[in-house]
Amino acid sequence: MKRYNKFICTGLLLLFHFSLSGQNVIDLRLNELLIINTEDFQDDFGVQSSWFEIFNISYGTVDIGGCYLSNDPNDLKKYTIPRGDVLTKIKPRQHVLFWADNKPYRGSFHVNFTLEDSPVLILTSSDGKTILDMVTLPTDMEPNQSYGRVVDGEGSFGPNSDDSGWAVLSRTSPSTNNYTLDGKSRSEMMKETDPYGLLMAILAMSVVFIALIILTFVFKGTGSIALKSFQKKADAYNKTKKVSLAETSAETFAAIAMAIHLYANENEVHDIETTILTIERGRKNYSPWSSKFYTLRKMPERRNK
Known part of the structure; x- marks a missing residue:
């Protein structure tokens, strides 16, 4: 039974592991960025600033809270994405947009650096050491021209990314797919x-x-x-212990002899089979139910006053 419980526990652990695998930050990718914004997308304050987006390539919701963003390889913890914000939970195959305006007081998605003078953009895990993704920013970008992955989430990633899969896009697509299906x-x-x-x-x-x-x-x-x-339990339950005659008490022999005597000299009607009951019918000519003595009805009597 213990072995059976081990199989059940192993299965539950595997199920729990796969259920959590869809919520891993390693499924996050830097997906698109815009360095010079003069006529493109505006933030909630109506201001046009540099922006970049992060894409969740998995089919499970990923909470980006606690991770870090930076434009300096020597300072991976430059901006901490706040925890506890429901908006930091990226749904499956969806994007989240950040504004590089150096105004973090405007909200969780406004970082404390800009992209105009940044050599790289780095996304780091919550441990502050593991680089999830990084991209080298091009220096010859035109205003309102975005640089991103040709197909969302595809291409090189991680600390050794060589920016393969990235290109200058024909149009900007903040918070939406870079690649549209035209065929x-x-x-x-x-x-x-x-x-x-x-x-x-x-x-x-x-x-x-x-x-x-x-x-x-x-x-x-x-x-x-x-x-x-x-079967093991049944064998252990039905296992009998052998006892020698020398260890058997006189009371035991007396009880066995008495039982054999009663069985041999018993005169009552019984069957050989122990699982069958024999019922003998008894006949009585007299029954109290038919006796007039027990009737509830009395004959009327005449009494003289």
Whole structure:
């Protein structure tokens, strides 16, 4: 039974691990930035400033609170993203926009540096040491021209990023996808590849059968483990202890002899089988229910005054 509990605990731990894997900050990417903003997007105060966005590549919500932003490799903790702000939770495959206006008092998404004189932009984990992503800022950017990943979240990342996957974008796209689908969608391409749906049906049935096979092995394994555990308990319960005649007391022999005597000389009607009861019918000619003595009705009597 202890082994069976170990399997259950291991499964729960794996499930808990995978449920938390979608909430890891390693899934964050610097995605797009604008260095010189004169006619582009405005912040909540109606001011046009440098901005950059961070993209969550995972399919789980990631809280960016507690991480750090910097434009100086020697000072990775230059700006701390506040904790406890519900807006710092980035939903799956979504973006969050920061303003590099050197005015952090305007809110959680206003950092204490600008991009105009910055050589790099660095995103660091909450430990203040692990660089999640960094990008080298180009020096020849035109006003209102953004620099970002051609496809959201794709390309090099981390402390050794070589900016592959980054390019000057044809248009700015703050808080939205850099890449827009102008051609055929994946569903349309799939329809051309498999017009009758045979491939999709085979894949679907394969997934179902593989899941059934896995469940079969799981149930058989857990069942055999449980049966072995119960069998061990049953064997331990039914195990008898051998006792020598020298260790047996005289009272025990007397009780055994008395039981054999009663069994051999018993005259009552009984069956050989111990699980069958024999009921003998008794006949009585007299029954109190028919006796006039117990009637509730009395004959009327005449009394003279």
